[in-house]
Amino acid sequence: MAIQDKFPKITKIASSFAETQLEAILNNPNVYYSQGHFEYPQSQLPDKIGNHLDSLILFEPIAANTEFLNWLVADLQLFIEKEKLDFDTIFAPAQKSVVKFVEILTKRLNVKAAYLDYLPTGWFGNKITEGKISKGDKVLVLNGVSQQGRCVGLRLPELVKMYEGSVVGAAVFASGNGLGVQEACKTYGSKFYRSIECNLNVYNPANCPLCKDKTNELIAWTLVS
Ligand SMILES: [Zn+2]
Numbered sequence: 001m002a003i004q005d006k007f008p009k010i011t012k013i014a015s016s017f018a019e020t021q022l023e024a025i026l027n028n029p030n031v032y033y034s035q036g037h038f039e040y041p042q043s044q045l046p047d048k049i050g051n052h053l054d055s056l057i058l059f060e061p062i063a064a065n066t067e068f069l070n071w072l073v074a075d076l077q078l079f080i081e082k083e084k085l086d087f088d089t090i091f092a093p094a095q096k097s098v099v100k101f102v103e104i105l106t107k108r109l110n111v112k113a114a115y116l117d118y119l120p121t122g123w124f125g126n127k128i129t130e131g132k133i134s135k136g137d138k139v140l141v142l143n144g145v146s147q148q149g150r151c152v153g154l155r156l157p158e159l160v161k162m163y164e165g166s167v168v169g170a171a172v173f174a175s176g177n178g179l180g181v182q183e184a185c186k187t188y189g190s191k192f193y194r195s196i197e198c199n200l201n202v203y204n205p206a207n208c209p210l211c212k213d214k215t216n217e218l219i220a221w222t223l224v225s
Helices: 021-028 064-081 096-109 148-160 181-189
Strands: 010-012 036-040 049-054 089-095 112-117 122-129 138-146 166-175 193-199
Touching: 010 021, 021 064, 021 193, 064 096, 064 138, 064 166, 064 193, 089 096, 089 148, 096 112, 096 138, 112 148, 122 148, 138 148, 148 181, 166 181, 181 193
Parallel strands: 089 112, 089 138, 138 166, 166 193
Antiparallel strands: 010 193, 036 049, 112 122
16 A cells, blocks of 8 residues: 555655555654644744744654664665665754764765754754764755755855855655655755655744644644654
């Protein structure tokens, strides 16, 4: 049975990822929330206001499960070989679950890691907190889940550019399917690894249709993770 029959909003992108494995991951009660009213990133008043999403995928429970993480790493390695992706550095947000993913990869692939400042609310800072990117480095930008495509499409690449490295590809377990993700798909072409894509809506809180239903309580993503 295809993934989409069981999870109507999910499309499998990585052809080599076993459906049974993806199903097991998505069936984990903490990974995928197909319908709801979620705030991501979590607002940090006064200036950081999070978006409202109608679906949510969390990477924390995937990273916490060694088997899930090994399946993901194995499939990403297949992709790297197939696409002949040549890089010496992986650049990712310093989110604990993502760091765990990166650490396995750096060991297996014998590459370096650099991390972008990350707040537990889901916001990114502007500096590299660990490792470095040097002039001429070939970089794979990576994240666990990219709801909007901004991380691997915009924020991580702009810092690579600032340090005069070059981005050779991008990788996430799951992405949304909005404009930012479509832009990233155009930028990276076949060099953009995604296990799955989720059809989710991201709303500006000022005109979020979900907010109109007062019974549809807004839940910060950190409260379900
Ligand atoms: Zn809302």
